[in-house]
Amino acid sequence: MKYQLETIPVWKAIEASAPCPLCFLADQLESQYVRFYVGDSVMTPEIRVTVNRTGFCPRHFQLMNDAGNKLGVSLMTATHIESIRERLRDDSRRLIRLASRRSPRAAKAYRATVAEMEARNRSCLVCDRMDHTMRNYAYTLARMYGDESAFREAFDASSGICIGHLPFVCEVARDSLAPRRREEFFAALFEIVDRDLEEIHGDLGEFAERFDYRNSRPMTEALRNVVPRAIRKLTGRLLV
Numbered sequence: 001m002k003y004q005l006e007t008i009p010v011w012k013a014i015e016a017s018a019p020c021p022l023c024f025l026a027d028q029l030e031s032q033y034v035r036f037y038v039g040d041s042v043m044t045p046e047i048r049v050t051v052n053r054t055g056f057c058p059r060h061f062q063l064m065n066d067a068g069n070k071l072g073v074s075l076m077t078a079t080h081i082e083s084i085r086e087r088l089r090d091d092s093r094r095l096i097r098l099a100s101r102r103s104p105r106a107a108k109a110y111r112a113t114v115a116e117m118e119a120r121n122r123s124c125l126v127c128d129r130m131d132h133t134m135r136n137y138a139y140t141l142a143r144m145y146g147d148e149s150a151f152r153e154a155f156d157a158s159s160g161i162c163i164g165h166l167p168f169v170c171e172v173a174r175d176s177l178a179p180r181r182r183e184e185f186f187a188a189l190f191e192i193v194d195r196d197l198e199e200i201h202g203d204l205g206e207f208a209e210r211f212d213y214r215n216s217r218p219m220t221e222a223l224r225n226v227v228p229r230a231i232r233k234l235t236g237r238l239l240v
């Protein structure tokens, strides 16, 4: 894909001092896209067609249902079901035809049909749009780190990104930065992440020590939150 620079949101995410700027941006995008698909725009024919074809994953269907516009969601789900039924009719015709055939070719076609059904179950308009925009954000972060000294300073002083987003950023940077830039960015990124992990690890030790009744030092707010902070660092936004 051709990446686009999105400097304003990425700067805002760094300024927000979130534990991971990409988790922060993903949260924003998710609510924005969920709002979009439960809003009026979903009634326009072009959007209807894409909704009918792609649908939503369990998480995003649930978030849309929770967003409040029950009538909008019911209308959209009804037309999506019509389109699903049509495709299931094709699947069933194909599977029934292949069910009793023993040739390797028939077995391959059978597996391909099942794989297609599975892929359809996983497809999600919100996830697709988020993935596209998040790639631009990760690209912007890597580029700004190389191009803007103010951004580099701010990022160096931050806690970096979560471990959940680390492979994603490395993949995008591999595709989009010149080798020299990539080298510098990776070296800095892993160092920042490791520094934060070291700090969290130290705080976890301190947290456990202060549980001991012989330890008279009080539990601080930062220590009280260290376990969720550690989990968020390790997994990103979905589990906490």
Ligand SMILES: [Zn+2]
Pocket: 020, 021, 022, 023, 024, 161, 162, 163, 164, 165, 236, 237
């Ligand atoms: Zn993250």
Ligand SMILES: [Zn+2]
Pocket: 056, 057, 058, 059, 060, 124, 125, 126, 127, 128
């Ligand atoms: Zn989704």
